[in-house]
Amino acid sequence: MRCFAMLISMLFLLNSSASDMFFPGTENPTCILNWFLLYVTKHPDLQAKIHRQLDDVIGNKRRLPEISDKPNLPYLEAFIAEVQRIVSETPLAVPHSTTRDTSLAGFFIPRDMTVFINLWAIHHDPDRWEDPSCFRPERFLDERGRFHSEGFIPFSLGKRSCPGKAFGSKAVFIYAARLLYRFKFECPPGEVLPGAEDSENGIVLDSKPFTICARERINANLLTTE
Ligand code: HEM
Numbered sequence: 001m002r003c004f005a006m007l008i009s010m011l012f013l014l015n016s017s018a019s020d021m022f023f024p025g026t027e028n029p030t031c032i033l034n035w036f037l038l039y040v041t042k043h044p045d046l047q048a049k050i051h052r053q054l055d056d057v058i059g060n061k062r063r064l065p066e067i068s069d070k071p072n073l074p075y076l077e078a079f080i081a082e083v084q085r086i087v088s089e090t091p092l093a094v095p096h097s098t099t100r101d102t103s104l105a106g107f108f109i110p111r112d113m114t115v116f117i118n119l120w121a122i123h124h125d126p127d128r129w130e131d132p133s134c135f136r137p138e139r140f141l142d143e144r145g146r147f148h149s150e151g152f153i154p155f156s157l158g159k160r161s162c163p164g165k166a167f168g169s170k171a172v173f174i175y176a177a178r179l180l181y182r183f184k185f186e187c188p189p190g191e192v193l194p195g196a197e198d199s200e201n202g203i204v205l206d207s208k209p210f211t212i213c214a215r216e217r218i219n220a221n222l223l224t225t226e
Helices: 002-042 044-058 067-072 074-087 119-123 165-182
Strands: 102-104 107-109 183-186 213-216
Touching: 002 044, 002 074, 002 165, 002 183, 044 067, 044 074, 044 165, 044 183, 067 074, 067 165, 074 165, 165 183
Parallel strands: none
Antiparallel strands: 102 107, 183 213
């Protein structure tokens, strides 16, 4: 009987760990890609810059972008970071709780208090970001055009920050690079695209539904697969 109870609680633990990883592991990257497609469509001039960089790096090598191309695609990386900054899709991270009385920056926080980290406010702090409501990927590039991520914390910080950071950022990058390499995204005539302020609320902010048009730039039949 004891063994049976242990088995049930182990299965319960395994099941909840899997769903704990599955929900944020799929929800966040999908949501970022949604916002990414919205912003590339809203900014055709900036989309053209990403296309130029992709063409310079991949050229006519008949292959899709790889994660190893990332250091050579700083504008795309900066564009994705700017989407994540302006949208701050996990605006209040996930709730945490204090395990004892503590204080932070002169504020007393009692034990068992629910604490939220306001990532949205950090990413829109006018003392840190010039014109924070303006979409400008260049803010993530240094004077030599290299990507930097100063002040940018989409995965939060500390012991309980996102454990999917490495996997999540690679997944978003590779999908974004491959989509843009293959397609040009356009706004269909008459379509009004939503803004960041039109997001649908939840722990993760998603965009309102929108319609865009994907025009093929590189024919899939011309690509070699490995
Ligand atoms: C790619 C985009 C992602 C972003 C922007 C993101 C962002 C975040 C943020 C802000 C938190 C809250 C951290 C805190 O409260 O301090 C979090 C927690 C978490 N994330 Fe992610 N995440 C992403 C992808 C993923 C992936 C791919 C996985 C799993 C494979 C994942 C698993 C988790 C889990 C399990 C937690 C809870 C951690 C805890 O409470 O200790 N995330 N994420």
